[in-house]
Amino acid sequence: MTGAVLTFLGAAGTVTGSKFLYEEEGQRYLADCGMFQGEAVWRRRNWDDFPIAPDTLRAVVLTHAHLDHCGYLPALVRQGFRGPVICSESTAAVAAIVLRDAAHLQEEDAVHARAGGYSRHDPPLPLFDTADAERAIALFRPAATDERTHLPAGATVSLHRAGHILGSTFAVLERHGHRLLISGDLGRQTHPLLLPPVAPPAVDTIVIESTYGNRKHAPLDRERLGRLITATAHRDGVTLIPAFAVDRTAIVLHTLAGLARDGLIPRMPVYVDSPMAPAALDVYRIAIEEKSPELRADLISDGDPFDPGDLRLVHSAEESQRINNPGHPCIIVSASGMATGGRVLHHLRHQLPDPRNTVLLTGFQVPGTRGRSLLDGARSVKIHGRYVPVRAHVLDLPEFSAHADSDELISWLASAPEPPETVYVVHGEPDARQTLVERISIELDWLAVAPQHLERVRLW
CATH class of the missing domain: 3.60.15.10 (Ribonuclease Z/Hydroxyacylglutathione hydrolase-like)
Known part of the structure; x- marks a missing residue:
């Protein structure tokens, strides 16, 4: 040719x-x-x-x-x-x-x-x-x-x-x-x-x-999201949010910060458990400080737009393991967003079997990924060679795409x-x-x- x-x-x-x-x-x-x-x-x-x-x-x-x-x-x-x-x-x-x-x-x-x-x-x-x-x-x-x-x-x-x-x-x-x-x-x-x-x-x-x-995307229903997270907290459960460390974690944290500010969710620890998420957030913070022309004007303001009030960045594998069984209501944001790898797999293995917990899927789930299996209603998923039962609530939030x-x-x-x-x-x-x-x-x-x-x- x-x-x-x-x-x-x-x-x-x-x-x-x-x-x-x-x-x-x-x-x-x-x-x-x-x-x-x-x-x-x-x-x-x-x-x-x-x-x-x-x-x-x-x-x-x-x-x-x-x-x-x-x-x-x-x-x-x-x-x-x-x-x-x-x-x-x-x-x-x-x-x-x-x-x-x-x-x-x-x-x-x-x-x-x-x-x-x-x-x-x-x-x-x-x-x-x-x-x-x-x-x-x-x-x-x-x-x-x-x-x-x-x-x-x-x-x-x-x-x-x-x-x-x-x-x-x-x-x-x-x-x-x-x-x-x-x-x-x-x-x-x-x-x-x-x-x-x-x-x-x-x-x-x-x-x-x-x-x-x-x-076509529907607008994010902030009240519904607040109710879902609040209901999980009242069950003494964990809200687990698989999210890509790049951009999606920043969007999720910005949304959670808004919900907390408006009293739509109770104050609780928000753990970000991904080795690269803190570094990715730092790139955003530098862009905000430098007033990047990519950013919306209302993001460039005083205060941390990514802190819901009790933000805890998880760095080591030992810290990550401790929040597999946190013992209190909390939110865990962890990569990867389609559950194809990363620390979120360990959290899914511990949180999916418990009906008190909720897993929120916040974006497109490619066919063949664990995220897509959960979205399609799988009763079990395979993680690190073993099947794990799915008893937690699994909810789709495509509005985050x-x-x-x-x-x-x-x-x-x-x-x-x-x-x-x-x-x-x-x-x-x-x-x-x-x-x-x-x-x-x-x-x-x-x-x-x-x-x-x-x-x-x-x-x-």
Whole structure:
């Protein structure tokens, strides 16, 4: 296939693993470098050799620091990539935290698998290790937003505010006058901490996410949330909130602080148990102190917007173990948000069997994850090789999602100054992708396509 070619190496046919390979005249660039998560058929793809020699990539562009957009980078480096990684300054700061934590979890999971004898590999090995993560972090080249950054071999990229998490952007790759937009994940108009995405510029091709392509978000019912947490406290129970350490924990704490301030929940300890959550919160606090243009004006004020009144950051494994059986009503916020790994697994193992407790799911749960199993009503889940009964109350709070919904995605596209030639809809479950394709086709009268995994298309 001649000309400029785009290959969908991830997030096509599934919600995770975002990787988009742009090739032209022998030059190769990768937009996003995410890990596959969820169902085993996708997770196993993380172990496949990269489809091209990684050392032939001229650069990688990261839209943001979530694992399904940046988490494969250490594995790419392990296989030989040595080029620059272009991203926003805040993405560089947050992604460094994410990759170090991911490497630690990879190493820890290998140890658990070796001890429990439940791995298919002999001996169990991590996908990448801490040394790989550090080599990847050393390649970060932070770029200013809304300005063109020159890439090797004649291409440029500009990054623009996406409003999904701190530092998140959409990327516009340009070469020989042609422009390709990669949306990354787009944020909501009502994100409690961040300003919404800026409008897209005129481009030839758009690759857009569709996580909530078939759904509309309801506003957060603060009174209902307050009642749920209060009822759990009155049962002497624990409210466990699986939440990603990056952004989601900040949103949850900001919400809890508001509920406490308004008397909608009783005063109780709020434990944040994730090794990287304190560091991620510090990045937010620095952004607040520096009055980052990403942040909503009302967030930049006196006081700590993330303290519900009795905030307790859990640092060591010993502290984490002590709150497995706290002996008093409390709230535990712990990563990961889809219960795929991390300290939240230990808390789920202890809290799920007790009907006094409540588990609040605060965002999209990818099929094949423990979070999705809980959301779908599983009576038991497997944790570290053993099944655990589910007797706790499990409740879904999709209002916490930081993804744009279907209406917001359409509105964002419609704000472009002119129609692109083609829109490729990715990063969504089949119904979400197809629904968004149909809406784009009918409401905007644009050509929209849902590509398949590893499909190659000519751009121009």
